[in-house]
Amino acid sequence: MRGAIRGFCRQRGLFNPVMSEKNGDFVVRFENVGLRYGLGPEVLQDIYFDLRPGSFHFLTGASGAGKSSLMKLMYLAMRPTRGSISLFGRDIAATSRRDLPALRRRVGVVFQEFRLLNHLSTFDNVALPLRIAGAREQELRKHVEELLTWVGLENHLKARPPTLSGGQQQRVAIARAVIARPRLLLADEPTGNVDDRMAYRLMHLFEELNRLGTTVVIATHNQQLVERLGHPVLHLDTGRLHTPSRNADAAEEPVATDDGPPLPYDPEVLNYL
Ligand SMILES: Nc1ncnc2c1ncn2[C@@H]1O[C@H](COP(=O)(O)OP(=O)(O)OP(=O)(O)O)[C@@H](O)[C@H]1O
Ligand SMILES: [Mg+2]
Numbered sequence: 001m002r003g004a005i006r007g008f009c010r011q012r013g014l015f016n017p018v019m020s021e022k023n024g025d026f027v028v029r030f031e032n033v034g035l036r037y038g039l040g041p042e043v044l045q046d047i048y049f050d051l052r053p054g055s056f057h058f059l060t061g062a063s064g065a066g067k068s069s070l071m072k073l074m075y076l077a078m079r080p081t082r083g084s085i086s087l088f089g090r091d092i093a094a095t096s097r098r099d100l101p102a103l104r105r106r107v108g109v110v111f112q113e114f115r116l117l118n119h120l121s122t123f124d125n126v127a128l129p130l131r132i133a134g135a136r137e138q139e140l141r142k143h144v145e146e147l148l149t150w151v152g153l154e155n156h157l158k159a160r161p162p163t164l165s166g167g168q169q170q171r172v173a174i175a176r177a178v179i180a181r182p183r184l185l186l187a188d189e190p191t192g193n194v195d196d197r198m199a200y201r202l203m204h205l206f207e208e209l210n211r212l213g214t215t216v217v218i219a220t221h222n223q224q225l226v227e228r229l230g231h232p233v234l235h236l237d238t239g240r241l242h243t244p245s246r247n248a249d250a251a252e253e254p255v256a257t258d259d260g261p262p263l264p265y266d267p268e269v270l271n272y273l
Pocket of ligand 1: 062063112
């Protein structure tokens, strides 16, 4: 199955052999990283951590602790003020500007503030990563519609983001982030605007993506989700990261997930992607 994915990606030019991991052990590695905005104080300090391929972490911490800032560093929107960051085994500081977009395209991001394109429909927002990857219209239509149905937006395909509720926009942002099966998914408070039932349904989507090989980091304030799902936690306390630890009380009770239609990641989709 993986062979099929890689084969497809090579064919589409998504997987550039020159960019392959040199250090296959880590998807992300931070060493002694610090970050400040302008001349302000360091908002992230002495950050060390590794993310192994296929891992799933929650990122927690009080408002202002630095979760979104840490994510910005991981999706290459900012450079650290000190220390080093590697993504897919590549030291970012030593990577040429020209090579960064190819690295960045392997990362799916759900932004805290969604960042949807307001002049495009729901369908077109979600189709965008596949179009950029060169997918053909008739191929992508089925997958986009299937995923939007799974997140409960089948009746809003033509709607533009400003006409959607916050929770609906959030689901469009999630669908856009996962549609192209990124190697790394970073979701910043992705369930902040939906009810509990939908929150678990979306988490189920992230877990399924993870089961298929995507490394996942979810920033959240929802302690109940963290405790019930039991993934290891990266905890930020005013800019300092506490090393991952498995949640002791994790997943005692089964997680209620909505039955709904089957997940969109059937073998056919995998072959396609
Ligand atoms: N663009 C910016 N310019 C200056 N300071 C910033 C900027 N963005 C964030 N900060 C500061 O960095 C610190 C961390 O902010 P960040 O947004 O990363 O926190 P957070 O953990 O994501 O918070 P929340 O849970 O509210 O989303 C805060 O002190 C914030 O004021
Ligand atoms: Mg934030």
